[in-house]
Amino acid sequence: MTTDVTSIDPAPPIVDLVIAIHDARRPLAAAIASLRHQGLSLGTQLRVTVVCHNIPIDEIEALLSASDRDAVRLMSCNDGIPSPAGPFTAGLAAATGRYVSVMGSDDSLEPGALAAWVARAERYSFAAVIAPVRLPNGAIVRTPPRRPGRRAALDPVKDRLAYRTAPLGLVRRDVVTRLGLSFTPGVTTGEDHEFSLPLWFSGEPVGYAAGDPAYRVGSGVAPRVTETPRPADELVRAIELLIDQRWVRALPASSRHAIVVKLLRVHVFALAARSSIGAGWLTGEREHVAALVRDLIALAPTATDVLAIADRDLLDALLDVSTDSAELVRLAHRRRRFGTPATMLTRSPRHLLAREAPVRFMVASALV
Structure with missing residues (x-):
């Protein structure tokens, strides 16, 4: 009934x-x-x-x-x-x-x-x-x-x-x-x-x-509703709403750092490979994503320190709206070649063993 x-x-x-x-x-x-x-x-x-x-x-x-x-x-x-x-x-x-x-x-x-x-x-x-x-x-x-x-x-x-x-x-x-x-x-x-x-x-x-x-x-x-290809502006809307929340901005720096690193790695970088899956960039979307990246970095300026070299290179390309789609796809694929120096090392050796840096992160993931 x-x-x-x-x-x-x-x-x-x-x-x-x-x-x-x-x-x-x-x-x-x-x-x-x-x-x-x-x-x-x-x-x-x-x-x-x-x-x-x-x-x-x-x-x-x-x-x-x-x-x-x-x-x-x-x-x-x-x-x-x-x-x-x-x-x-x-x-x-x-x-x-x-x-x-x-x-x-x-x-x-x-x-x-x-x-x-x-x-x-x-x-x-x-x-x-x-x-x-x-x-x-x-x-x-x-x-x-x-x-x-x-x-x-x-x-x-x-x-x-x-x-x-x-x-x-x-x-x-x-x-x-x-x-x-x-x-x-x-x-x-x-x-x-x-x-x-x-x-x-x-x-x-x-x-x-x-x-x-x-x-x-x-x-x-x-298909799951969350797996349907969507415009980039639609994909980043939830992130924009999240980081605008008062409780997020009131978090300690270490908490904001943890959240922003995850958002960059899991959500923002996924946008870079859009052209290879048939979802190209619409007018204004590159500028929109670049603005979001700047907002994320402003929320947690130390987040970029712990990213792998390949991730930092992709981040720089996303911030430069003149970077063509083919280069974004190449950099997106490069960051997925896990185990290579570019995916394991940070730009500065000082951050190599940070909690969110690739070495400790990958070891922790492997032990789950």
Whole structure:
């Protein structure tokens, strides 16, 4: 049956888990099936809310078996924006459980994951538990590249938490409310920055579920909304909104440094290879990206010191709007040749062994 979000449950669950779905081709039944083996009673200890995003509820309900329809709550979110921000926000707003969790409709949880994460959160009084994430090929996603062996009392700077922006795992619902955590509305990518980063840098106790069952990323048959090629201006909007936040600017220099290094490495540099994937530069986009890079450097002037030589060369090219697209693509590919001197060394030897410099960063990533 379809349950209206306004219905009152007799008792709150331990975990409220929200699944966002925007395409009927998604393997939703498989996602729900994985939730029947979590060590929590589905429907009582674990409540699953499926948010039908810009798609009729009836169309999604038709995909479910009778037992699945009875086991989940269906909601509708019609915001017309191709981003999971809207449906995740709607689902979390309807939550009443002690913990909340989010999941893509392509994805699944390994057996016993939720029970293990809850046990870890309860044992250490964590505000959040960061889940290990496994790719379709079985490999573990190497984020966050925390200090070797570190599982509890993670430090946002020392354990490089900025590299895990997807809030996969568990978060205490009262912490979500108290910190005002939410996904950035109106953006089509990067919507999770304003949910996870304020949490990691809040001082709340955060743990990593090392050795526990993992969150599994699905291969999927339909494109994820966050993987669709988009204009550069659209791709950087979430970053612009983030660094304009008062709480970000009020962070200590070391925290701003950690965030900006991650934004440059993961998000800004990815823009440089656009021509090679058929997404060229539109009028004014190069100037827009160059301005963003200048703003990031102004927020954390030391961020450029720890970048590899190849990254610094690419950064210089992005700042020079006269650099042609072919050169940007060449430099973008060069920075991906990991293990070469240009990707391991910093311009100044003084920064070679800095926490965010390539040597320590790559070692930490390899040990995840």
